[in-house]
Amino acid sequence: MSTRPALKRLLLKVSGETFGTPGASLDLERVDVFAADLQQAHDSGIEVALVAGGGNILRGASLSGAEDRVSCDYMGMLATVINALALQGALERRGVETVVMTPFALEMAAERFIRREAVQHLREGRVLLLAGGTGNPYFTTDTAAALRAAEIGADVLLKGTKVDGVYDRDPKKDTSARRLDSLTYTDVLRDDLKVMDAAAVALCRDNGIPIIVFDIMTAGNLARVINGEDIGTIVK
Secondary structure (H helix, E strand, C coil): CCCCCCCCEEEEEECHHHCCECCECCCHHHHHHHHHHHHHHHHCCCEEEEEECCCCCCCHHHHECCECHHHHHHHHHHHHHHHHHHHHHHHHHCCCCEEEEECCCCCCCCEECCHHHHHHHHHCCCEEEECCCCCCCCCCHHHHHHHHHHHHCCCEEEEEECCCCEECCCCCCCCCCCEECEECHHHHHHCCCCCCCHHHHHHHHHCCCCEEEEECCCCCHHHHHHCCCCCCEEEC
């Protein structure tokens, strides 16, 4: 029997790598493939919210030192908006109604994030694309994902990555590294495991939101997680 939570409303956090390839910072074919997975999740009746990273276009932290850190972080926030708008286009071409929300004013392209309105969009069957991080410098999109998951009452935070879970050692350096099926929040914080940043993990712990880390790059994996299959690593 699966120990995974029953899902009615989920928040999916994906990195910028989901939107780009080595040859293109924004690969619309890849975005369309990802949109197909999201459409399948949406059509299953689950309420879907997503927080996008922007590292495929620009990583604010990588510019800090050469530029002012605060300005760099704002540039990174804007990169997440570009990804969200690209995904919105791909979803709506598939007939899936979506709304992009940001924590700062961007009236021509997105709605301002207001929790009650965000929840209402989900209840009315729209996919919610949450861009712009928290709207504040020095906070990662992981922290934004945990914050928004708590605000909208998500049953789970899905962390879609290019690896198939959390390992006890770096599998790139140690071929004997073992994938962990489950962890506690305390395990992650105590051992400084690179699941999400500490602020995000602590927010999920304090609000009782499980985190599932899984490989989003393999087509069909999102549906498998939603169906309760024991793939990836669950933190709870």
